[in-house]
Amino acid sequence: MESLGDLLKAMPGGRNVREQADRLMAELLEDPLVGRLRGKYPELDDATIRLNLNRVYQCAKEYRNCSNCPGLDQCPNDFEGHYTELTVETLGELVQLNDRKVPCKKLTARQSETRIRSRIRSFYIDERALSQGYSADEIVKKDLERVKAVGQIVNYIDRTKEKGLQAEGLYLTGSFGTGKTFLMCYMLHELAKTGHTGAIVYMPEFVEDMKALMFEQGKLKETMDILKDTDLLVFDDIGAENLNPWVRDHVLGSILNYRMNRKPTFYTSNYGLDEIEQHFSFTNKDGDDLHKGQRLMDRIRPYVQPVHVTGQNKRGR
Incomplete structure (x- = not known):
């Protein structure tokens, strides 16, 4: 899966990375997944999203992949059978965005079937x-x-x-x-x-x-x-x-x-x-x-x- 850096370089006018990042930021803020994430964590502000732009982009990209899953053997995500899950933690006045890899339902089902057969x-x-x-x-x-x-x-x-x-x-x-x-x-x-x-x-x-x-x-x-x-x-x-x-x-x-x-x-x-x-x-x-x-x-x-x-x-x- 392409990285955020590769995406910014490939965008027209790639020399102005700040401008490209602003455009990507605007697109992510319109993404329904980010909307649901902010609905779950109201404390998640634009500044925190911008600071964690790579994590948010990764999560949105993998979510789209999973929504159009081609099958476990052709999984396009970085870690086969897993997607990125984001959570928000507030430490005093600091809002921190955390990510972790979560196994998808297809992988969980395959692992369960393997345990059964064993x-x-x-x-x-x-x-x-x-x-x-x-x-x-x-x-x-x-x-x-x-x-x-x-x-x-x-x-x-x-x-x-x-x-x-x-x-x-x-x-x-x-x-x-x-x-x-x-x-x-x-x-x-x-x-x-x-x-x-x-x-x-x-x-x-x-x-x-x-x-x-x-x-x-x-x-x-x-x-x-x-x-x-x-x-x-x-x-x-x-x-x-x-x-x-x-x-x-x-x-x-x-x-x-x-x-x-x-x-x-x-x-x-x-x-x-x-x-x-x-x-x-x-x-x-x-x-x-x-x-x-x-x-x-x-x-x-x-x-x-x-x-x-x-x-x-x-x-x-």
């Missing part, structure tokens, strides 16, 4: 699912067939905001592409606004990584501790993974055993609860083991509210 960890999930904005109305309008499911999730969010973390989570089931992952990201985003931490894990890739970390106990423990301790944990697309007994019993079982009665866990799946129990009962190594599958389900079924998500397949649209 509370959510994603493992193998497309970051776009967490970074885009969310609107409950838009979520409903995208597919009226899933209104009931959206209502259940919104009620869960409201209940958590009012009463704190719930004892049970949600188990979202439904066909491919109905938006189950998107709805869970929406829930994490909304509850992150109130300070809750969250993590979402894409199960097929998570399971393969856990197999690879079997002999790297430090990294394995670090990952498991994150998933145990986060306020809200989502296992996405559960049932699509290729389980082995070790991941089922020592990783997934350990995480769920720690979280039950402590913090809620959420799931999305193309399978219902009965079908997912059958899935847990079979591994490529041991074949059928109904007892192990049932044992894991004892850490899931009592701690979730089933939500059936209906609607059209939205992938590729």
Whole structure:
């Protein structure tokens, strides 16, 4: 942004700086912003304005920029996302004009959104699912067939905001592409606004990584501790993974055993609860083991509210 000195030099007859300053002073006194400032601080006289001409010019210039904001990334102000705010202080007979940089609403909103996202960890999930904005109305309008499911999730969010973390989570089931992952990201985003931490894990890739970390106990423990301790944990697309007994019993079982009665866990799946129990009962190594599958389900079924998500397949649209 141009300085006051540059402006005076660029004005016609720039050699007479005093005359140019007088002209600029007259323009600023007619500026509505300066009028509002003097209305708020009646003690602000012409002499004080002239003495602080650079500050007043800066404030007026930045105010006009903000009134025609081109967006935060193209902010023309000296300090991106900030504008100059003027205040007046009277010390005896001395009237003093003070200025400070204030973050604009767009910057404040961006910083707030960054803080919200920092509370959510994603493992193998497309970051776009967490970074885009969310609107409950838009979520409903995208597919009226899933209104009931959206209502259940919104009620869960409201209940958590009012009463704190719930004892049970949600188990979202439904066909491919109905938006189950998107709805869970929406829930994490909304509850992150109130300070809750969250993590979402894409199960097929998570399971393969856990197999690879079997002999790297430090990294394995670090990952498991994150998933145990986060306020809200989502296992996405559960049932699509290729389980082995070790991941089922020592990783997934350990995480769920720690979280039950402590913090809620959420799931999305193309399978219902009965079908997912059958899935847990079979591994490529041991074949059928109904007892192990049932044992894991004892850490899931009592701690979730089933939500059936209906609607059209939205992938590729």
